[in-house]
Amino acid sequence: DTEVTQTPKHLVMGMTNKKSLKCEQHMGHRAMYWYKQKAKKPPELMFVYSYEKLSINESVPSRFSPECPNSSLLNLHLHALQPEDSALYLCASRASGGLSYNEQFFGPGTRLTVL
Amino acid sequence: GEDVEQSLFLSVREGDSSVINCTYTDSSSTYLYWYKQEPGAGLQLLTYIFSNMDMKQDQRLTVLLNKKDKHLSLRIADTQTGDSAIYFCAENRVQAGTALIFGKGTTLSVSS
Numbered sequence: 001d002t003e004v005t006q007t008p009k010h011l012v013m014g015m016t017n018k019k020s021l022k023c024e025q026h027m028g029h030r031a032m033y034w035y036k037q038k039a040k041k042p043p044e045l046m047f048v049y050s051y052e053k054l055s056i057n058e059s060v061p062s063r064f065s066p067e068c069p070n071s072s073l074l075n076l077h078l079h080a081l082q083p084e085d086s087a088l089y090l091c092a093s094r095a096s097g098g099l100s101y102n103e104q105f106f107g108p109g110t111r112l113t114v115l
Numbered sequence: 116g117e118d119v120e121q122s123l124f125l126s127v128r129e130g131d132s133s134v135i136n137c138t139y140t141d142s143s144s145t146y147l148y149w150y151k152q153e154p155g156a157g158l159q160l161l162t163y164i165f166s167n168m169d170m171k172q173d174q175r176l177t178v179l180l181n182k183k184d185k186h187l188s189l190r191i192a193d194t195q196t197g198d199s200a201i202y203f204c205a206e207n208r209v210q211a212g213t214a215l216i217f218g219k220g221t222t223l224s225v226s227s
Contacts, residue, residue, distance in 0.1 A: 031212065031213070033212075033214050040201070040220070040222075041219070041220070042203055042217035042218060042219055042220050043158070043203075043215070043217050044217075045211060045214045045215075045216070048211065048212035048214050050212055055212050056211055056212045056214070058211075090157070090158070092215075094213065103160065103163075104160075104207075104215055106157060106158045106160075107157070108157040109157050
């Protein structure tokens, strides 16, 4: 199973809502990532988890709260978002954070619209 | 961090070769990647190259790497209309937990 799954595929939420994005992989990968991609722009790194611990937060606003409850799951909790947060949110996983080649597998993304 | 640079647009005719260029920044990147993204779709890994290689060929795709100039290129032979997409080069940045840092993307338009 070389798949990263993300749910939901699409999400529409208001600025006062609380929602969560979910990412799952069963490849035994210990590095997991959240990226944000605006239309026609490159993916931008948000968070890196290594062995279930948050290792990198790229100065992301606190209205985005990541969580890694176990080695297979990565969540992104959303609260009080702004319309400019509308984007495709991509999850990825990798066998380790080391220097040997390990492909980074991307999920299909959650397309988020904030009204 | 510093940007990974790409030209933004490339337009070619079907059957021609396409060459997409990229300049990366992190000399400690061990791998460099090319991803393809079609409209409304996710990222598709096309190919990658190890930083101690000069060239890698994979069917219609040829990757050239000039490590001294930190220059990477992707050549697509016999370009087809189905190759129309945005192409991103990416480096794995060690300081970012070996996350991928992407260039801005090159939009390839193939006309018949």
